[in-house]
Amino acid sequence: MALATLRGVSFTYAYTNEPALRDINLTLEEGLLYAIIGPNASGKSTLCALLRGIVPLFHEGELTGSAEIRGRNLFDWDPAELSREIGYVFENPFTQISGIKETVFEEIALGLENLGMPSDEVIDRVEQVVEQLELGALVAKNPNELSGGQRQKVAFASIIAMDADVIVIDEPTSQLDPESSDAVFAIIANLKKKGKSIVLVEHKMDLVAQYADRVIALNGGRLVIEGPTSEVFTSPLLNASDIARPAVTDLAEALAKVGRPLARTPVTRAEAADLIRARMKGGPRANRSR
Amino acid sequence: MPIVLDEVAFDYPDGTPAVESVSLHVKDGERVAIVGQNGAGKTTTVKLMNGLLKPRSGAVTVDGESTANRTTAMMAQTVGYVFQNPDDQIFTSSVQSELEYMPKYLRWEEVRRDERVARAVALCGLEQHLETNPNDLPIAIRKFIAIGAILVGECRYIILDEPTAGLDVPGLRLLNSLIDHLQTEGIAVVTITHDMRFVTESFDRVVAMAGGTVVADGPCEEVFADDDVLKRARIRRPEVAQLVRDLGIPTTALRLDDIVHKIP
Ligand SMILES: Nc1ncnc2c1ncn2[C@@H]1O[C@H](COP(=O)(O)OP(=O)(O)OP(=O)(O)O)[C@@H](O)[C@H]1O
Numbered sequence: 001m002a003l004a005t006l007r008g009v010s011f012t013y014a015y016t017n018e019p020a021l022r023d024i025n026l027t028l029e030e031g032l033l034y035a036i037i038g039p040n041a042s043g044k045s046t047l048c049a050l051l052r053g054i055v056p057l058f059h060e061g062e063l064t065g066s067a068e069i070r071g072r073n074l075f076d077w078d079p080a081e082l083s084r085e086i087g088y089v090f091e092n093p094f095t096q097i098s099g100i101k102e103t104v105f106e107e108i109a110l111g112l113e114n115l116g117m118p119s120d121e122v123i124d125r126v127e128q129v130v131e132q133l134e135l136g137a138l139v140a141k142n143p144n145e146l147s148g149g150q151r152q153k154v155a156f157a158s159i160i161a162m163d164a165d166v167i168v169i170d171e172p173t174s175q176l177d178p179e180s181s182d183a184v185f186a187i188i189a190n191l192k193k194k195g196k197s198i199v200l201v202e203h204k205m206d207l208v209a210q211y212a213d214r215v216i217a218l219n220g221g222r223l224v225i226e227g228p229t230s231e232v233f234t235s236p237l238l239n240a241s242d243i244a245r246p247a248v249t250d251l252a253e254a255l256a257k258v259g260r261p262l263a264r265t266p267v268t269r270a271e272a273a274d275l276i277r278a279r280m281k282g283g284p285r286a287n288r289s290r
Numbered sequence: 291m292p293i294v295l296d297e298v299a300f301d302y303p304d305g306t307p308a309v310e311s312v313s314l315h316v317k318d319g320e321r322v323a324i325v326g327q328n329g330a331g332k333t334t335t336v337k338l339m340n341g342l343l344k345p346r347s348g349a350v351t352v353d354g355e356s357t358a359n360r361t362t363a364m365m366a367q368t369v370g371y372v373f374q375n376p377d378d379q380i381f382t383s384s385v386q387s388e389l390e391y392m393p394k395y396l397r398w399e400e401v402r403r404d405e406r407v408a409r410a411v412a413l414c415g416l417e418q419h420l421e422t423n424p425n426d427l428p429i430a431i432r433k434f435i436a437i438g439a440i441l442v443g444e445c446r447y448i449i450l451d452e453p454t455a456g457l458d459v460p461g462l463r464l465l466n467s468l469i470d471h472l473q474t475e476g477i478a479v480v481t482i483t484h485d486m487r488f489v490t491e492s493f494d495r496v497v498a499m500a501g502g503t504v505v506a507d508g509p510c511e512e513v514f515a516d517d518d519v520l521k522r523a524r525i526r527r528p529e530v531a532q533l534v535r536d537l538g539i540p541t542t543a544l545r546l547d548d549i550v551h552k553i554p
């Protein structure tokens with residue numbers, strides 16, 4: 001069964017004229033890591049919210065077409081049940097913090113308590129994610145008195161503590177330092193290995209290229225292309241003036257422009273290194289023959 | 291005249307020692323990037339620069355005058371700070387009123403107000419959104435509203451706290467042209483960011499922070515050559531700069547346009 005099947009889905013928020021999503025046809029499989037990319041206001045957050053039922057159940061607006069989540073029509077889901085199956089981290093880390101808890105520890109525990117989990121189990125789970133995200137020094141702090149990146153980590157920790165089958169994350173690393181961004185993606189990759197399905201919005205294309213199985217590119221509410229990561233990033237459909245690509249992909253294009261193209265277009269640093277190394281070994285001749 | 295931080299320390303009321311001993315200066319018309327791990331004290335440092343926070347010890351002076359003697363409102367006329375979270379700053383119900391708030395508060399003449407607002411609207415690409423409630427706009431645009439509201443003022447120093455977070459390609463282009471424009475007006479720009487490609491392509495000087503201190507301050511080529519600094523500040527080289535290093539190609543080049551010519 002697919003994680004989600006969208007057929008001709010359009011959504012227009014109440015009191016707006018322009019649809020946020022236009023005629024989206026898309027099937028998302030379970031057990032994969034999907035990255036949604038695209039310029040600002042291209043519909044990425046709306047697509048995330050739709051997978052989690054926030055749109056249209058909590059945001060007013062008009063949905064046309066059909067949206068099925070795990071084989072069931074979105075409208076047939078009980079919102080509480082859907083929220084248990086799909087963990088969701090909002091785009092703005094500053095609004096994800098509940099505001100009702102006095103410590104980071106309690107903040108992360110909040111969702112688990114709401115599930116009615118016994119308290120020793122809650123403590124175990126919280127301790128585990130605190131360690132994974134190196135939040136140990138912050139557990140006693142007030143969640144409203146954290147730096148921007150620390151807040152984002154706490155928001156992420158709260159969601160992964162819930163251990164939902166499906167995790168939808170709208171920009172998990174926007175406020176994070178490079179090392180923490182890597183750490184978050186390593187945790188996500190590990191969750192996937194355990195069989196979870198993950199859908200995330202990300203602007204850091206170097207990380208997307210390294211970790212995502214498939215990429216969904218949106219622009220102006222429309223699906224530009226969906227496919228395996230390297231296929232999408234090297235597709236002519238992706239207009240580089242609107243949608244960022246991995247830095248090494250830009251480098252390959254720049255090399256091609258000065259008449260020294262690589263044998264293939266790389267999307268990860270490792271691929272780029274291999275391609276360049278091969279031609280360093282082969283000398284200028286190997287370079288020309290490709 | 292510059293902004294000078296001399297051996298500055300600051301603790302939050304809950305006892306967190308956020309900034310330990312920071313010495314820094316920002317000259318007129320300069321552009322500086324501040325980078326470093328989450329919780330390193332970047333936001334705290336820039337809030338000290340514009341007097342939103344006052345140091346526990348050490349001194350912060352702007353144009354030779356200590357921030358300790360000046361009100362936040364006075365300081366805001368010289369050093370404009372755009373918050374990391376735009377929603378900490380935006381509070382009116384339309385973009386237009388947000389931009390006009392400060393001039394109205396200060397009872398500027400209409401001509402002056404309209405001229406400054408028009409400039410901010412153009413620099414921040416807000417033409418289509420003037421009537422809109424900021425809450426109905428995506429966070430990336432709210433960020434530009436927050437920048438615009440500060441640009442309306444006549445500050446000689448502008449501080450941007452993570453303007454690149456969640457920004458797309460057109461947004462980054464707009465941000466770059468905005469910073470270039472401010473420089474032509476002689477305005478200094480201090481930017482906190484985690485985007486190392488942006489740092490190396492748009493800034494010459496970078497300050498790296500870790501654990502409430504400055505661990506490096508200098509030209510990008512120098513700071514990004516130092517593995518120890520990168521490790522302490524938990525930052526990385528831009529992807530293509532790391533690539534040429536992985537390949538053992540001897541160069542300190544950091545920008546993609548320069549690196550193209552170093553690849554065999
Ligand atoms: N209002 C506050 N009350 C108490 N502690 C705070 C407050 N704001 C920040 N801190 C703490 O001060 C330290 C420095 O925070 P600061 O916000 O300056 O970091 P930063 O470098 O801007 O981080 P980020 O990259 O995550 O935005 C952190 O340990 C943080 O937890």
Ligand SMILES: [Mg+2]
Nearest residue numbers: 147148333374
């Ligand atoms: Mg900060």
